Amino acid sequence: METVRVSVVTPDGAVYEDEGVELAVLKTVEGEIGVKAKHIPLLAPLAIGPARFLKGGKEAQVSVIGGFVEVRPDQVTILAEAAERPEQIDLSRAEKARQRAEERLHKQQEGIDKKRAEIALQRAITRMNVAKHR
Structure with a gap:
């Protein structure tokens, strides 16, 4: 091939x-x-x-x-x-980033940048999925 x-x-x-x-x-x-x-x-x-x-x-x-x-x-x-x-991804750090992003998305406060939180959540989930592929 x-x-x-x-x-x-x-x-x-x-x-x-x-x-x-x-x-x-x-x-x-x-x-x-x-x-x-x-x-x-x-x-x-x-x-x-x-x-x-x-x-x-x-x-x-x-x-x-x-x-x-x-x-x-x-x-x-x-x-x-x-x-x-x-092997470069710290799984516990990625999990904490996911939790922070989800908390930001669920808050109803002013000043929370929802788009930025969504991107942080996507990034954390991607890092976690790739890390689990080891």
């Missing part, structure tokens, strides 16, 4: 690299996409969600928090605002 090279990069540096990915599944702002070798060129904004990479029947995941994906026939490059591999 043909493969693509995948790179996940943040402003802090490379988070994930693999030369032999058979399928990359990414969450864009328009929905989920799957990318295999020889995919048409594409540039798309990413949503908060897991990036999944299948290789030899095994799956690797990376928590991706926004950014862009550039797809070329032989390469997928993710330029993420933030990204973490499962």
Whole structure:
């Protein structure tokens, strides 16, 4: 099976690299996409969600928090605002962030930025799901 090279990069540096990915599944702002070798060129904004990479029947995941994906026939490059591999995620910290975001969403106080709380909740849930994939 043909493969693509995948790179996940943040402003802090490379988070994930693999030369032999058979399928990359990414969450864009328009929905989920799957990318295999020889995919048409594409540039798309990413949503908060897991990036999944299948290789030899095994799956690797990376928590991706926004950014862009550039797809070329032989390469997928993710330029993420933030990204973490499962072993980099502190599950208890992510759970506390989820609880804080849910509390903010349920409060009826003025001055609570609901959109920001929703984004924090999505980020925490994504990080927890990817961390559990270890």
